Amino acid sequence: MMLQLKFDPKTVKKPIISLATLEASALLNIIRASVGPREGELVVEVEEGKAEKVVEVLKSYGVEVHSIKKAVERDEEKCVHCGACISICPVEAIGFDDEKRVVVNTTKCIHCGSCVNVCPMKALALP
Amino acid sequence: MKSIKEINQKIREGNICVVTASEMKDLVSELGVEKAAKEVDVVTTGTFGAMCSSGVFMNFGHSDPPIRMQRVWLNDVEAYTGIAAVDAYLGVTQLSEKSEEYGGAHVIEELVRGKEVTLRAISKGTDCYPRKEIVTEISLEDINQAEMVNPRNAYQRYKAATNSSNQILRTYMGTLLPNFGNVSFAGCGEISPLNNDPDYRTIGVGTRIFLCGAKGYVIGEGSQHCPPYGTLMVKGNLKEMKPEFMRAAVFPGYGVTMYVGIGIPIPVLDAEMAKATAIRDEEIWTEIIDFGVARRERPVIKRVNYAELKSGKVEINGEEVRVSPLSSIYMAEKIMKELKRQIEAGEFFLSAPVERISKDCVLKPMRLKEVKLVRSVMTPAITVEPETSVEEASKIMIQKGINHIPVVKEGRLVGIITSWDVAKAVAMKKVGRVAEVMTRKVITTMPDEPVEIAARKMEKHDISALPVVDAKRRVVGMVTSEDLSKLLAR
Numbered sequence: 001m002m003l004q005l006k007f008d009p010k011t012v013k014k015p016i017i018s019l020a021t022l023e024a025s026a027l028l029n030i031i032r033a034s035v036g037p038r039e040g041e042l043v044v045e046v047e048e049g050k051a052e053k054v055v056e057v058l059k060s061y062g063v064e065v066h067s068i069k070k071a072v073e074r075d076e077e078k079c080v081h082c083g084a085c086i087s088i089c090p091v092e093a094i095g096f097d098d099e100k101r102v103v104v105n106t107t108k109c110i111h112c113g114s115c116v117n118v119c120p121m122k123a124l125a126l127p
Numbered sequence: 128m129k130s131i132k133e134i135n136q137k138i139r140e141g142n143i144c145v146v147t148a149s150e151m152k153d154l155v156s157e158l159g160v161e162k163a164a165k166e167v168d169v170v171t172t173g174t175f176g177a178m179c180s181s182g183v184f185m186n187f188g189h190s191d192p193p194i195r196m197q198r199v200w201l202n203d204v205e206a207y208t209g210i211a212a213v214d215a216y217l218g219v220t221q222l223s224e225k226s227e228e229y230g231g232a233h234v235i236e237e238l239v240r241g242k243e244v245t246l247r248a249i250s251k252g253t254d255c256y257p258r259k260e261i262v263t264e265i266s267l268e269d270i271n272q273a274e275m276v277n278p279r280n281a282y283q284r285y286k287a288a289t290n291s292s293n294q295i296l297r298t299y300m301g302t303l304l305p306n307f308g309n310v311s312f313a314g315c316g317e318i319s320p321l322n323n324d325p326d327y328r329t330i331g332v333g334t335r336i337f338l339c340g341a342k343g344y345v346i347g348e349g350s351q352h353c354p355p356y357g358t359l360m361v362k363g364n365l366k367e368m369k370p371e372f373m374r375a376a377v378f379p380g381y382g383v384t385m386y387v388g389i390g391i392p393i394p395v396l397d398a399e400m401a402k403a404t405a406i407r408d409e410e411i412w413t414e415i416i417d418f419g420v421a422r423r424e425r426p427v428i429k430r431v432n433y434a435e436l437k438s439g440k441v442e443i444n445g446e447e448v449r450v451s452p453l454s455s456i457y458m459a460e461k462i463m464k465e466l467k468r469q470i471e472a473g474e475f476f477l478s479a480p481v482e483r484i485s486k487d488c489v490l491k492p493m494r495l496k497e498v499k500l501v502r503s504v505m506t507p508a509i510t511v512e513p514e515t516s517v518e519e520a521s522k523i524m525i526q527k528g529i530n531h532i533p534v535v536k537e538g539r540l541v542g543i544i545t546s547w548d549v550a551k552a553v554a555m556k557k558v559g560r561v562a563e564v565m566t567r568k569v570i571t572t573m574p575d576e577p578v579e580i581a582a583r584k585m586e587k588h589d590i591s592a593l594p595v596v597d598a599k600r601r602v603v604g605m606v607t608s609e610d611l612s613k614l615l616a617r
């Protein structure tokens with residue numbers, strides 16, 4: 001499952017991802033990262049079974065944790081089904097349906113945000 | 128043989144047979160050309176894609192006292208006013224002076240959606256037009272005429288794009304991932320109007336078309352018309368257009384454009400036209416070109432047909448590469464169906480062209496006085512080795528008055544050291560060998576690269592010099608932003 005982690009000026013300085021990996025003995029896959037000197041935001045993927053423990057450890061170090069359930073959202077009003085987003089997605093989560101309408105496979109999406117920045121209609125957004 | 132007059136008579140009588148271009152392919156396979164020609168009267172074709180060469184002529188009406196608008200802005204997007212007093216042409220790609228993500232296309236879309244926009248105009252004032260400034264709100268209703276006139280639309284086919292370089296490129300062909308990471312293509316292939324009439328028998332000057340929901344006309348061949356990469360110049364009344372068939376778009380990192388929806392009915396006059404409208408994506412060829420090379424003649428990576436492109440995957444250098452269309456096949460289908468409906472309902476009649484468009488290609492490159500190449504501005508490079516001491520390198524910089532020294536090992540470029548690297552090394556008390564402080568990822572140029580491209584590289588990477596290397600990455604010179612600015616300023 002996907003977790004969004006927010007770090008404040010204190011937590012951003014500690015090697016918390018490594019600590020979480022060790023203490024929860026779980027593998028964390030970093031999907032998205034933006035880390036600055038005073039704050040940081042990460043999106044990580046964790047195995048379902050280990051998620052609870054990981055969240056517990058992260059919280060114990062003062063990290064704000066939100067679980068991400070929804071995939072990238074496509075605004076039906078704005079989308080013209082041009083397909084510009086399709087080849088950008090690293091996990092092939094976007095494709096055409098039988099009527100040549102663009103659809104996002106919500107279970108495949110890993111929240112990388114790549115498609116959001118290429119859509120000429122600004123029809124895509126990460127919730 | 129059928130004539131357009133007979134076809135229109137059938138429309139009037141309500142017994143016309145219209146099929147979309149997609150349906151026609153299967154019909155011809157099934158019935159054969161002769162029989163299909165007898166049965167089908169009209170084939171509707173469609174396309175919906177980014178068409179930068181589009182815009183609208185407007186007449187705003189006169190204010191009291193009147194103004195001869197010398198410059199005019201609509202929502203801060205400037206329109207061209209080098210015509211009569213209150214006439215202007217607003218191009219879709221013209222950017223707002225306030226925002227990078229808003230442009231002429233957005234203003235046009237807002238007008239069609241019935242919204243008001245702010246008009247601001249200035250003038251020096253004349254005896255007949257004394258007013259010097261005006262600011263007001265206008266809507267499409269208030270404007271006398273609003274005529275969309277697009278110099279180049281409906282590209283028959285288009286070169287597909289990929290990117291061999293190691294950087295992400297943001298282009299008018301969308302975002303191109305590095306190292307052949309993806310391919311993008313434009314055009315709708317077998318359903319696109321001109322592909323269904325490749326000899327331009329029925330599409331010509333005066334052909335009535337569907338333009339963004341309005342009835343429009345072909346007014347000639349488009350700019351850069353170059354069969355089989357044919358184009359059309361079209362016009363239509365903006366006041367009759369529907370927002371669902373046009374859309375302002377922003378290509379990130381490139382700019383604003385407009386998705387324009389066009390539908391063209393093709394009369395099936397005879398078996399030859401039936402055959403033409405049976406064309407399949409497999410028969411429509413184009414090339415994938417490399418945008419990693421920012422030159423007019425971009426290298427051709429491979430020849431492909433639209434069936435391969437539409438399949439979503441093509442092979443480049445033995446690897447499967449994913450493909451994005453940029454035109455909307457879904458919208459094109461919608462347009463074909465809407466046009467079909469209009470013809471069947473007796474709302475849309477066909478018109479014969481009054482003049483044919485050219486079957487020849489006239490596509491001249493821009494004549495430039497001279498293309499300046501890096502070769503002509505580069506200076507001999509002074510190099511050091513990775514083992515050289517930082518102190519030695521800094522001495523060379525001071526002696527020669529230079530800020531960059533390429534680092535070479537066995538004749539090949541392996542890094543670059545700048546005066547900034549030296550200063551940093553001193554500050555961090557790390558004054559050892561060059562290898563420890565040099566930058567390893569070096570942005571380079573080549574002797575026969577035009578200076579504009581070298582300048583763009585420096586600008587993009589915020590650096591002030593590039594080593595010039597040959598194909599074997601041997602350093603053959605240096606070029607600095609100073610060398611270039613002297614030259615480009617001239």
Ligand code: SF4
Nearest residue numbers: 079080082083085119
């Ligand atoms: S790029 Fe945007 S408009 Fe085009 S298909 Fe994707 S979401 Fe829709």
Ligand code: SF4
Nearest residue numbers: 089109110112113115
């Ligand atoms: S957010 Fe990333 S993974 Fe999800 S659909 Fe967009 S490109 Fe694909």
